[in-house]
Structures are given as C-alpha cells and as structure tokens.
Amino acid sequence: MNAPARLHPLETRTEKLQSRHLERLAVVYIRQSSMGQVLHHQESTKLQYSLVDMARRLGWAAERILTIDEDLGMSGASAQGRHGFQRLLAEVALDHVGIVLGVEMSRLARSNRDWHQLLELCARFGTLIGDLDGMYDPSLYNDRLLLGLKGTMSEAELHILRQRLQQGKLQKAHRGELAKPVPTGYLRTPAGDVVLDPDEEVRAVVHFIFHTFRRLGSVAGVLRVLAQRGMRIGVRMRTGPDIGTLEWRRPHRNMVVNVLRNPIYGGAYVYGRRGTDPRKQQPGRPATGRTPLLPPAKWQVCLPGQMPAYIEWEEYLRNQARLDANRAGAEGSGPVREGSALLSGLVACGKCNYRMSVQYGKARNGKRYARYVCAHDATTYGGAVCSTVTAPALDRVVAALALEALAPAALEVSLKVAREVEGERAERESLWQKRLERARYEAQRAERQYHAVEPENRLVARTLERQWEEKLAAVRTLEEEYHRQQQHLPRHLTAAEQETIRRLAQDVPRLWTAESTSVADRKTLLRLLIERVDVTAHDDSERVDVVVHWAGGQQTPTQMARPVGRLNQLARHKDLLERIRTLRRQGLTVEQIAEALNKEGWKTPTQRSPFNERLVRAMVHRHGAPARGPRPVPSDAPDAWWLADLARELNMPVITLYGWIRRGWLKSASVKGQRVAYADRKELARLKKLRERQLRFRSATRTQESRA
Template identity: 40%
Template sequence: MSIENSGKVTAEHLRRDAYLYVRQSSLKQVVNNSESTQRQYALRGRAVALGWEEDRVVVIDSDQGRSGASTAGRDGFQRLVAEVSMGRAGIVLGLEVSRLARNNTDWHRLLEICALSGTLILDEDGLYDPRTFNDRLVLGMKGTMSEAELHLLGARLRGGQLAKARRGELKQPLPVGYVHDYADRIVKDPDTAVRAAVERVLDVFTATGSARQVVKTFAAEHLTFPSRIRTGPRKGELVWGPLKHWQVLNVLHNPLYAGAFCYGRRKVERTTDGRVSIRLLPRDQWDTLIEDHHEGYVTFARWETNQATLAAQAASRGLERTATAPREGPALLQGLMICGRCGRRMTIGYHLRQGREVSDYRCMTHAIQEGGRVCQRIPGPGVEQAVAALLLEELTPLAVEAALQVTGRLAARAAEADRLRSTHLQRAQHRALLLEELTPLAVEAALQVTDRLAARAAEADRLRSTHLQRAQHRADLAKRRYLAVDPDNRLVADSLEADWNAALREVAAARKDVERARIETEPVTEALRHKLAHLAGDVHRLWHDPGTPMRERKRIARLLITDITLTKGERITARVRLSGGRHHTLDLPLPLGGGKLWQTPKPVVTAIDALLEDHTDAEIADILNQRGLTSGKGLPFHRLLVRDIREDYQLTSRFDRLRDRGLLTAYELADILDVSVPTIWKWHRGGLLEGEKYNDKNACLYPHPGPNPPRVQQGVRLDRRRPAATPKRTR
C-alpha cells in the first residue's frame, strides 16, 4: 500500500464501516464466471489492510444476477447509496467501476453523495477520495468508459445478430407449428395434429374474415389448439387447450406462417421504472424480411391479404372508421355508409318498431368528440330496401359477366345474342339465354361450397379424434409407469397413480367432446344438397330465404359495394359505388316519422268509404279482415276502429248517406201512416216494411210509403196514433 493511498484513510473513516459491493450481470455469469466473484470477495482483505477490522466490513451481494445498466431492481445498490448518504460508510469497495454502475447518472450520483459524506472509494487499481479534483476526475472518466464499454459490447453483439439475421440464419424462438431440424433449419412440426390445427385457424379466418369468429368456431366445434411452454422445468413441452383470441392474432400477424423470415418486428424499450416494454413496429421498419425462406402454411400474398383485412377491422374502431367484419345485426349496410356532409363513417343504432329491430345510420363523431349535434340520422329500412333491390338487379349481370370470363362455353351464344340486342324482346331473350347457362354454374358452385363445408366438418372431427388418441396414449403411458413402480415405494406410487387418474380424466373429457360434436354437427344430406342446388339457381330466392343468415347477405353486399354516401335533405340521396367501378345514385323519399307511420293506408280508407254505402261499421270490419287488410299499426279491424277512421277522415256516415237518399226515420213514417212508432217497428220485424240498417244496433231508416201504404193483416188492431205532445226525433 502506497504512502499516498494510506494517508487518505483517517480515523474518522475507520470509525465508520467499510461496504463491499459484489455484483454479476447475469445468473449465468454467477454460475460460470466464479473467478470474478472470488476476486470481488477478496477485496475484503484490502479493507483490512487499510485498517478496518474484519467484522466491520459489510458485504452487499444481493444484486447477483442483476444488470448494472440501471438501478431498477438493484436493492443492494440502493441500500449502499442509503448507507453512504446517512454517513455510515467510511469506504466503498468494488472490483471496478462497472461492478458498481454502468450508468453515468447512477455513478455520478454515488460520487456526489460520497463527496458530501466524506466516503472513500476503492477499486482494484487504487484508493480515491471524491472530494479531491484529481481523484474525482479519474473516477468520472472510469464511469464514462464503463458506460461506453457497455454500449460497445451491445453494439458488437447486435451487429453479429443483424449479420446472421440478414442471411436468414439467426436462430429465434419459433411459434407453434414450426420446429428446428438437426441443421437448425425452420421446418413444419412433424406432429400432424399441430399442423392441422394451424391450418384450421387460417382456413376459418379466410372463410369468415374475423379472428373472433375463428375463436367461436373452435369453441362450437370443441376443438383445442397447441402451445409450447417457454420457461420452467417443462420448457418446450406441447400443451393443448381452448383457442384464445390472442393466439389467433399471433398466427395471423406472424409472417413466419407465410414462409418468410423476419427480424426486428418488435422493439424492446425500458420505462422510467425499469420495466420492459415491447412495441410492435410497422413493416417498413423491420430490419429483415426474406420471402420464400421456408415452407409456409399460406402464401405470402394471402398473408398480406389477411393483414389488410385485420387492418381494416382495426381502423373501424378509430375516428376514420372503415368496414368492420359482418355481424348478425339486421343492418344490411353495416360499415359501408359515409356521411355526405362531413365525410366520416356512420355508425349504427337499433331500436324496436312493432316488436322488430330496425336500424338507423348516424354520424356521431362531432356529437361525441365535441358535444355538438348529430350530423345526420337517417332511418335504415328504406335505404336498405332500395340498395338490396339494386344489388339483386346488378347481381345477375355481374355473375353473367364472370361466367363469360371463366368459361368458353358461352362464347358462341354470346356472339349470337349480341346480334339480337336491337329490340327489348331480343334483349330479354339474350338474358334468358345467358341465365340458362349460368344456372348450372351456380348450382355447381353451391355444391362445391357444400362439399367444402362437409370436408371442414370431417377435418374438425378428425382433429377431435386425434386429440382423443393423444390423450389415450398418455393414459397408457401413465398406466405402464404406475404398474412398473415398486409397490413398497408409496410416495412414487401415489404420484404416478395421480398422474394416471388425471390422464384418464383427460381421456373421458376428450371422448365426451367427440361424442357431443358428432351429435351437434348436422350432416350434409342429399336433401340439403338438393335444396342448395335449387336455391343457387335463383339469386332472389337465396336472398329472401329465411334460412340465409344476415351475415351472409352482408358479405354479398360487401363483395359488390365499395361504400355508400348518404345525404339527407328534402329527400335522401344515396350514391352507391360498386366494386366494378360503376356508380348509382338513388333518390329516396324521406321516411314517415312519428304518428304518420301509423296512419291508415289510403286504400283502406277508400275501401271503407265505398263499403259505407251498404254496410255498417261492424260489417265493414269483417269484410276488411276477410280481405287481409290491417290498420296502420298492423292490427285487425273491429267496429270501434272503423268508427274512429270514419270520423278522423270525415267520411259521410251511413245514416247521412241513407237520409240523402230520402229514407225516413220511424217517427217520420209513423206520422205519415198515422200509427205509433212501436207499430212501425212491429211491421218491420213482421216483414211488412222494408228498412235499411244504419248502425250495429239494428236501427233502421225506411223508404217513403208513397200512395200505397202497407196493408195490415186481418185481425191486427191498429194502434192509436201517439199523442201530439210527444216530441219527434230524427235519429
């Protein structure tokens, strides 16, 4: 020990403790680089040589396996700083600066605290007093070099990784469905069940266009999905469980499944509290992307299509919404509507009308973001009906055009039809001629879809059977291990018996899933194939068939429609952009609102007006119900409802119509015949007088008797004329 160094140690320093800080960057270094650890612990002898007693040397080694790049998670370093700041440390010992800290911020903070508390610092090269300029300068340079060294080490390792990655040779953890062979090449998993599960996920997404629908399909078909354990004693083991949404997204987003090697998709960042944050980078920021690197489950073009589909669905949740995945709601044009005023995507709202869900298309962005008014709110049924009629009108010509492009069988007939297009009748013949050829193609396409559905059902059943076989194999292995154990070794025997019972429970659950799925899955019968064949020949019947799910109608609409721009003024203007480049403008009337929706249809009012000539209110209600007519609310008619309609629309009552025709009341006729009113009623019941009913209480009006009044039968006494004081009534 030099005189200069020994002179730095004073009695004040010796009255305080000496703190020895020991650290290795990783657990691997702790296990393999034991020499470095021994050298750090040997510094205890240096403290004793400087005058500290051995029991006054405090060793802090709780940061073994911790990186020195930050203080986060380094409890030992934080304890050291606390002891120095409280003046309990006379000297801090470390093998080198990098053991204490590899971050200039942490290192200079420690130097500042040591200078304030008068604490010495000792490393393998010498003893330093941070209060002196020269020692502090040397320690600052050592800290800077330590941080630079960490950067150089990282850059060197990073350069090697990038070089191997750009050659496609960097070995990385592989997703489920891929393994490394003996030469570290990426190959498909040799387990056919694993490959079939991955292929099933990709196929279902292609058919449905929704990751959530993939999860629902797997759950409905009682299918499981594999995953590999990444850490722990069971690392690398394959386990099966229910498919999760995040697993579907991992499969769809990973270009490895398209046969492409990529590096740099994720960026690892550290937060201020030392936590690791992983952020996905856009494709243009990836370091490496090598197509056709290995055998993929899908083509790269199909993978890019999947990314576009997922991106469109993700954008539907933002401010600039685009078309979402088709769902089960009754709104046919979900995700296709654009506001004609502000250009934003319109959302959907549902409400009940006469017990049925109807849709409204609303532009809500301004109202939600700024608290303003709703930009536009347009009822959906009228627009949807008009667009559906347009689609059905356009669907047949588009299908005919596609059939002409695919097959050459129509070439001769198409040329003949071109010659017949001069008149309307000839154009109709041309359409019928093409449809005659198109129907077998549509039927064939429907049967192909049916066959694909049957194949998918068979594939799902095969996956379930494979899972059952795998569970049975594990149960057999557990049984053989249990039977082979020494009966006297009860601890091992009990553990193996528990494993066997767990395997048997797994077999029972797998068998139950297979049996339940076979019961729930409807087979594709010949009757179903025949029905689909007939439906495929008629697009209109297929569209209006109650068995066609609303989701399928939406998919048909999205195949033909790019978007629809709605503008509401005195009328509704809908500009429909079709995928083929054609545009259509629909001019629609504003839908009736409020009570106008419940108004009695004009044909019903006209019918009531005509029936009042010969019938009462109750008779009119019966006649209208027999004709199948209903009120504005869709209800059947009754006497009071007919009366209300008659009064609301100010129709002339039947009484007034009969009076206009000259018919008399019973009192007026009694005065003419010089008899009492009851006599008139008796004569009418006896058939002596004709009368016309004007209400449903059998009250009548009578025609004028003229010069020949009715003759009374012999023996019938004429009642006396009623007293003149009795007031007369007109109805």
Template identity: 35%
Template sequence: MSDKIQAQHLARKAMLYVRQSSAYQVSHNLESQKLQYAMQDRLHQLGWHEVEVIDEDLGRSAAGTQTRSGFERMVAEVCLGRVGAVAAREVSRFARNSREWQQLVEVCRVVDTVLIDQETVYAPRLSNDRLLLGLKGSLNEYELDLLRQRSVEARREKARRGELIITAPVGYRKTEDQRLEKDPDLRVQEAIRSVFRQFAAIGSVRQTLLWFLEHGLQLPACTPRGEIHWKRPYYGTVYQILTSPVYGGAYAYGKTESTIYYEGGEPRKRDQRKPRDQWLALIPNAHEGYVDWDEFERIQRVIHANVRLGGQAGAPKNGEALLSGLLRCRRCASKLTLHYTGNQYDALRYTCHRAWLDKGQPRCIAFGGTRVDAAVAQAVLRVVQPAAIEAAIVAREEEVHKHDEVLAALQRDLQAARYAAQRAQKQYDAADPDNRLVADELERRWNDALVRVEELESRIGQQSYASGQLPPAQPEEFTELATALESIWPHADARLKKRIVRTLIHEVVVDVDDTASEIVLVIHWKGGVHTEVRVPRRRRGQNATHTSPEAIDAVRQLARICPDLLIASVLNRNDLRTGRGNFWTQERVTSLRSHHQIPVYSSERRAAEGWMNLTEAAAFIGVSPKTLRLAVEGGDITAEHPLSNGPWIFNRNSLNTIAVTELVARTRARRGRPEIPTAQQGSLDLSTT
C-alpha cells in the first residue's frame, strides 16, 4: 500500500469513475469497459472496503461541451468530505478540459482526497503531485485537441476531393466506391421529382407543401438506419429537398459550423448555416441530380426572392394589394409600405415613411392604392393580351398534367400498398394458428394493409373521374379570351395576379404631383422598357368604389312595389353587389335610396299611382299571370322588368288600353275548364309575380 494513503482516507469511501466518450465506444469497445471496472480490485487491494462505481457518464465526452451528471455528483460528494479517494483507469477519464480538471484537483486538495489511476496514487496536497497532475491535465487536453485536429484535417482533405460521404440523403444510395446513385425505388424518385415540378409551377415552398397536403400525398424519409418510410410532408421536408445541392447533382460539404455558447453557466453547442462562399467544398455535376445545376440555382434565387428582406417584394400572399413590395419612392428611394384600413380592412393604402422613422424627416408620400392597382393592371393586360390564347392553352394542358401527376402518384402508392398487403398475408399464413398472440397481431396488420389498399383504390377512382371531366384544350375555345381578360382579371386569385405582375415588372417608381393632383407611376418592365402612367388622385371624401348603375336603376323601379328588405333579396338573387362587393341588406338599400333621393316604398302611394306586380295586374284584367307575361313579352302590353330574376312592374293606366281589352276577349273565348282552380295554383318564381 502507498504511504500516501492514510487512515483518514480509508475511513471514507472510494469512488470509481467509469466513462467512455461516445455511444459507439460503449457498444463496441467492451474491453475498455472491463478494464475500467476492474479498477475495483485495485481499490480493494489498497485497503478500501466501500467502493462506489459511477458509470452514468458512459457515452459522454469530457471535452467540456456536455453536461456530465456523474462527474458533478462525484465532485459534490468530495466537497462534502465523504470520499477518501477518487479513481479511474486513466486520469484522462476524469476530464479533458482544464476547467473541470483543475476544479477536481483543487477540491481534492482542500478536503484531503487522493486520486488513483492504474499506475500510481496522487496526493494533491503534495506540491510535486499537484505539479504532476497539472501537467497530466494539460497533456490530456492537448492530446484531445491533437487527435481532433488530425481527424478534422483528414476529413477536410477527403471532402475537398468529394469523397467524404457520411450518409446518403433520401432519394440516393451510397455505393461502395463512396459515390451517390439514385434510389432504385421509382416511387421515391417520382416523389422527389414531383416536389421540383410543383415548385416550378407554383414558385413557393409553402404552397408546394399545401399542394401535397391537399391531395393527401406522402413524401419519403430516411430512418437513422437508412431505411425508407413514408410520412405526411412538413415544411422542413419540402424546404430541405429544394435547397439541398445534392439534388442538383452537386457534392457539398461544410455547409454548417458549430459554435459554443454558455447558458446558465453551462456550455451549449449551436449549429448554424454558413454562406455558400464559406463552404469547404462545392463540386457541381458530381453525380446524377434530380434537376440540373442551372435549374437548381434558379430555384434558390426564387426562394431567396420570396423572403421579404432588404427591400425585396417577398412571396405573393392572399392580400388584394397588387403592387406590394414593388413600389419605390422617387423622393427618397425607399420601398413603400402597405396598410389595410377601413371597417373591413379592405381599403389599401401605400405610404413612404422611412425618412420619418429613420431620420425624423417629414413623411414623403401616401395615397390610396385601389386606383393605382387598377391602372397598373390595365397596363399589364395590354401587354399579355397578344399571348392570351397561347397562355390559356398551356394553362389548360398544365391543369390536365397536374391531375395526371396526382393520379400517377396514387397508383404508385397503391402498388406499394398491395405489396405490403401481400407481405402481411404471407406472414399471417406462415404463423402457427394455435399461437393466437402472434396470429391475432398479424391478422390485424393484414386488415390494416387491406384497408389502405381499399382507400387508395377509392381515391384513384375519384381522381380518374375528375381527370375525365377536363376536356382537351382546343384553340377555338379561347378565341374570345383576349377580349375577355378584363372581365376575368377581377375574379382571379390574388396570388396568381401578383405572380403575373412580378413576372413582367421589375419595380414601379412613384411620386405625387400635388399641382396636377395626380399620382405619377414609372413602370420598369423586366425587358428594360419604362412606361409612365398618371392616375388622378382621389380627393378627400371621394369614394373609389361605386354601385353599378344597373343596381341603382333597379332599386329606383322596385321601390314602387317592394319594401327595402325585399329589394335586397331581389338584388342578391340577381348576383348584384354593392360597390365594395358586399351582399345587399335592408340597411344598405336604405342608404342607397337616401343617397340617390329615391322615395321609400309606401302602400298608399302605390295604390294612388296604380303600381302592381304581375299577379295583381293579371287579377285586375281577369287573365292568368302566364297569359299576361306572354303578352308583355310579345310587345302587346307595356310593363317594366328591371331584373331578369325579379318581379314585373305594371301601371294601372297601361292596362286600360284597346290591346288589353282584345287580349281579355281572346282569352275568354278559348278558355277551357282548368283541372285545378286558378286560386289554388302557385309559383315560387319571382318572375311570375
């Protein structure tokens, strides 16, 4: 026994610290574990009867970047004076960084605890041992840095040659000669290609994700063991496929770096992405990609442009503002910001206040956006009208292609599901029927696989029916499209309109001419041409939206025989809307009448002036409503019909004519006996009232 071990050391317990740096070492370096646990025999030989083994830090590095609960518990026990010796196979097992190593040595010195390894016993209170422990701690830290440096440099040199492949991403397999080749599973290949195809058509990562979710399509993913499984896609899945250079046929390494920061006194590791010019290796055309490198670069530019950052327009959204992110102030060269105001937040307004926010200077310009958007839309329509027919044919073909692509993906899923069902059936048939614990589980799996097959067959049937409803595009169907663009544009999707505008327009420089009370727009087209457009500025109190004259005239005529509530119902039934696109209500009809000075409905005035509907007029002259309506449509009798799906309006004076008398005489002369009395006949059609 060493003379450094005293009675006070043996009176306390000894602690044996067992550690390995990684999970791989724990699983494979079993001989090292046995040697470390064998240190218990050495402690017993040195005189300790109570030996506590601390092995909860197996698989954790001692470099200082991971929390080691076992080491902390050992130091705490030493501080409490309960430990006479701490032991390890090599002292490097305790710590590989100076902070924790010096902490352990200093605590052992204060409470008089010895350190023991396979070779010797160290007493920290002795200056020579303390010097030796300090040197060993420095050497342990240096040794770790040296090993890490050698390993990192070897990896980097191999990566610069494009030969370092850690794991193969989904859609690829790693070959024996350290190269990547496409996964032989065609279902996996087509799923990844469909991601790129949909992004090329939509231009947004999120909208591509929503397309997959809308059609219930799955995407492949890799398990840690390299096995493929299918799951519901997430944004990160689609974004990773679209931004990873490996799918563009390039080898890339060193895209991220790890930094150490401290949180609550504990070190934490953070991974962050580096700019492309700082990557260690980027080798285009290193293997076969799912898209070529030029297409991959174009996709990255589109994704970058979708981020609303640094004056960029950002991805098209659902808002109605057509020029969001495209307007630039002529006075201060700042981008204009967009605000939605009004009770319904449907009135858009463009403002430039960067100078006021950043420098405290007066605000530049501000104006309503409805007229400006309409003027730019007219300019865009004039540009796209010559190619409208060709674009419509291409759009119809793309729509048919999308349906076919969904159908093909579902058929691939069905083929995989049938294979899974057959495999489950074989497993069930191979099981012992008397072993119900196994047979019942295999039967349940078989039933689940059959349900999946039935679900996919049903979805394929629905998709096939929907695809059959789309006839092939014929050029003669679109001959009038060029002239109908203006009527189609207001009802088109907001995102689609913004994508069209951003495809044609680089930016719009805007200023306000206070003298002429005009908004001056200079449109910078993508081809390099500039166009100036002047829009009259809306004065205060002037509404940019107006109710259609057709609706106003209809209200003026219907007010003779209908109250406001019934007028609102008739207007809505004829698909007429207010100037802001809202449905009509009794209050809105009342407001319209008041603004245009239309008298309110009155039954007394109606009777005095002689206004009647079709049913009342027919009863007044003694014929059926249908007979009277046919006479009016034939031009024999005068009546008003302001809306096609609304009531007829007659005046008593127009019924006291010779034509009406002759109509009544002809009707009575050929009238037969009706099977159902006229009083019991009814109709729900407003046009017959």
C-alpha cells in the first residue's frame, strides 16, 4: 500500500483562501540579489519558479497566474530601481491580486519601509501573502504581527551580513592589506605590492604637479601651467582588454585635485576617506551616496610610511590645509587671484572681523580702481556697507612694512630665488627630454615593424609605412615645439649673475618696484609674510587704524589716511579752512595759498593730488573767506608796489598804470613773473598829483565838448 503524498505547509492552511481571492490574480514574485547568484545558484531560482505549480494546486488557472521576475539580480535593500516590486505594488493597489507568493519574505523586501507599505496595501485590498511556511492575511492582527516580525528579521539579517563584511574589510585595512586601485604614478604588481610607476615620464609629471602647486598654491594655477606647456598625465587602464596599458590624457581639474588630495602620494595607506549618505542614493543603485572627503582625523585607517611616497607626509598635510583655505571663501585668504589689489584675501574689518572683499570699478577718467569693502552686513542682511578703504593706499603702507621686515633676510631670499630658477629649468628640461625620448622610441618601433614585413606584402607594408611617417612627423613637431620652448626657459645663471642678484638683494625696494616683478609675485611674497591685516576705518574722518599680523605671530600697529569724498570728512578740516582764511587776509592769491598749503604738508581729501588754484578757489567760494588784504611787497624791494595795490592807492584802473609804464612815467620791473612798480613817498606824491592833473584835464575836455 502506497503512503499518501505529503502536502506542503502552504496547501494545509487554506482556510483563509476564499473564492474572491481565486477570482483575482496569483502573483509569484521572484528575485535574487545579484547576477552571480542567478548564474551560480540556479536551485534557488528553480524553487521560486516552482511556486507557479503551487498556485495551480491552490486553485488558480494557469492564465490567472502572474510571474514577476524583472528583479532578478537586484538587491532588496530598497524599492528604488526594482521595477518588478513597483509593478507588484501597483497591481495590489488596483485590486487585481488575490495572493502574493514568495519563497521567503526577504525576496519581497529587506527594508521595513517597503515591506510595511506592501502589508498596508494587502490589508486594505484583502490580498493574501504566502511563503514556504504558510499563508497569511495581513488584515488579521496575529498574521500582521508575524509578518512584521519576519520583515524586521529580514532587515536585521541584511544589516548583520553587511556588518560582518565591513568588519572583515576593516580588519584587513588595519593591516594595510586591503587592495585598492592605485592612482597615476603607481603600479600594483601581480604579487599585490604597490610600487612607483616604472615609466620615468609618468613619475616626472606627478613630481611637476606637486612642485608647481608648492610654488603657485592653487589648483587653477597648476592646471594653467600644464595646459600652457601641453603636458599630458599618464593613466594606466584598470579595466577592459587593454588593462595595464599606459594612456596619456589631457589634464583636467579633477585629475589635478585627485593627485593633490590622495594621501598615497604622501606615503600613507588610508581607508575610509569618505562616508556614506543614504539620502544621496540614485535610482537603481543601493544607498551608497558619497560624501565629501573627510578630514584626516576622521579616517578609519591611516598608516603613514606604508607606501612609496612622492612627497613628505608633512607636505601633504600642508597641501590639504592650503586647498581648504582656497575653498574657505570669506573665512580664509584664498589663492592668489588676478587684479591689482595686493592684499586680496588678507584684509579683515576691524569692526566686525569679517574678511573684506575686493571691488574693481572705473573712475571718471576711465582708469580702473580697486578698493577693499566690508559688505557682509549688506549682502547677508540687506544693510549698509560697513567700511571701505582704497586698495592702493593700504597696499603702499603694508608693502612698506613688509619690505622693512624683509630687509634682514634679503640675501637669503636672493639665493633661494637663484636656486628656484635653476631647479625650474632642470625640471622642465627633464620633462621635455622624456617626451622626446618616448616619441623617438615610437618612431623607431614603427621603423622596425616596417622593416620586419616582407617587401612583397604591400597590403601590410603600406599601412606600416604610413604609421612610420606619422610617428616621424610627431617627432619633428615635438622637436620644433621643444626648440620654441627653449627660448622661454630661464637660462643658467653664471657666477657673475648670481653676484649681481646678491647685490640687488641689498636693495629690496628696487626689486619690489622693478617692472620684471609681477603683481602675482608681490602677492605671493606678502602671503608668505602676512597672515591677516585688520583695518578699522573711522567713519567721521580719513584716519584708518591698521594692524598687520605677521606669520611669526607678531603684530605691527600703524595708522594711515584714506581718500575721502568731502572736505568736512577730514579730521582737521576746520583748521585747514582757518589757515586758508589767514593766508587770504595776508593778501596771498589762490595760487600762493595752494603753494603754501602744499609746503606746510596739508592734504587734500583725495590724499593723492596736491592743492592747486582751482581747488583753493572752490573751497574759498564754498566755505566763505574774508576779503583778500593787500599783498606784501617783495622782501628785496621795500619801495615796491604790486600794480593792483598801487592802483587802489591812486584810485585808478590798473590798465592806466600799464599805460604810464609804457610812456616812462612810472618805474617798474618784473618780479617772480609779475609786474612790480617802485614808488617811495616822494614818488607817490608825484603820482597822485599826476593823477589829479589827468582827471582835471579829462573834466575840462568833457566840458568843452558839451558846450560845442
């Protein structure tokens, strides 16, 4: 007698199955986490597809069974990118599904958010859920509780698996044995060791990037130099049939940043430089969004000295601090930028402690001007500008202090400059020689391939001949470019030239003001000496308090005068007006008043241009002044009279005196470009009588003319 067939647990618990469920679809959901499981774990796939037969035995017709297998090879950690699961939710929400069948709950979802969303829809539309353990109705409390526990266990299982894998990787990383892709300039041997790239040109380009950044201090500057010299960065292919092949690529910003940021160049093995942010996950991918680079203090593993290095670890840390300062905006000085303002990024407002930005504009005369502006309150809160200082005035004051501080070290600076010039030439020459050597090798290789083919095989010979010609043309082009570049390379300094530099170093101000010294050079020098310049501008005057914070921690306070727009903004504008009135009472002309003010050291509101006739006349007219008194006679001629004063004394026009001088009636001379007449008391009495006779003669003449 044959034993009865053994029933599946799902078939023994059919009391929850009703006719309304059979009227709707039976959905068999099939999923495996990766394509590797699909290829190598086929028994699991067959077990999931066998649920179709289970649905037939439960009473569903073959055409009423829907198989959803679109998520094969997809992780269940999230519903994003799983089109099959999203289709399942849509079918349940449309009230098309009577039961959902799966081998286990982890096949449906490993996230409680997605799992409870499915349970909520199934409970609302009366959809059953079945797995290898039995059949459940999500609308019943006990079944809902059990399904919730299964979903929680499924999510916890995924967490445990990930934690085990992560801990295994972390333990291996702590020993420095976790293999990671190496950047340009490095190569991983078949044994797993990391070594410097055997290609000299690849290593030379990496060294050049660090040397240029050490000199310029910005990524943009390094990239600009690489582009100007037509340099390429060698990259080893990591995937594909050409894995390990060297490919020369045009440098771009991210490549330069990756070289400067990667700690392997400082000789350190590092793991965990980035964190993960689930909010940045992308559709179809797990939640492994990459955050910005973490600071070294938060790296999970950092083992200095484990890798062959291009630079010292201390220099790597300085480079990171410099890159961070370049990105700090208003909080940091930033890199050396274009523009005439020498202290851009270094000036801070003494009132609110915010960095002052640089603004460039055009004056009325068409020339560009620069000024430092504290506009934090204006840009952030819509308030008013805190203070402004013209850039040239502040630059002159700070540059003078810097030159004074630099004078004792002038000789050392000159020698360092000479060494840098020689080093730059040697480095550029080495790079060019490596490029030429590579191009010549390619041409020789093409030549050997051409000579190795049989001459009769013209089908191959023509192709190899064309390739040979192309390589020769590339060599010729590169050599021509090399000779052009040689004209711009800094030449070797002779002993006499070095001695000249030493002599010039004793006169640092001349080097500072020389035409060959660029604005960028001056900015770089100031950044090496100065950390910050605090500027406090007094709103009611031209006075500005300046405090220079040197790199060594010392401070130098000083005071300067800034240009202002109005006379009443000068601290001593009342004293200036009183001085002008005093000189006016003494009989001085506006030209003489302007000359006297300039000699006495008075400053105009602009602080740049001296007093002149136009400015003094405008000030006298605008602010009022007493009538001009008689001008003093020349000191070397006590009997001399200015013609205007003598005409006033004789009560006659000045033009009449000029007529007397032409007729010889009045003795005169030219003093300081002006006409002076000479008349003592006796001569003055004679002139008065002459004036009276002249007036009587004119009166008599008018009387006769009226009678006639």
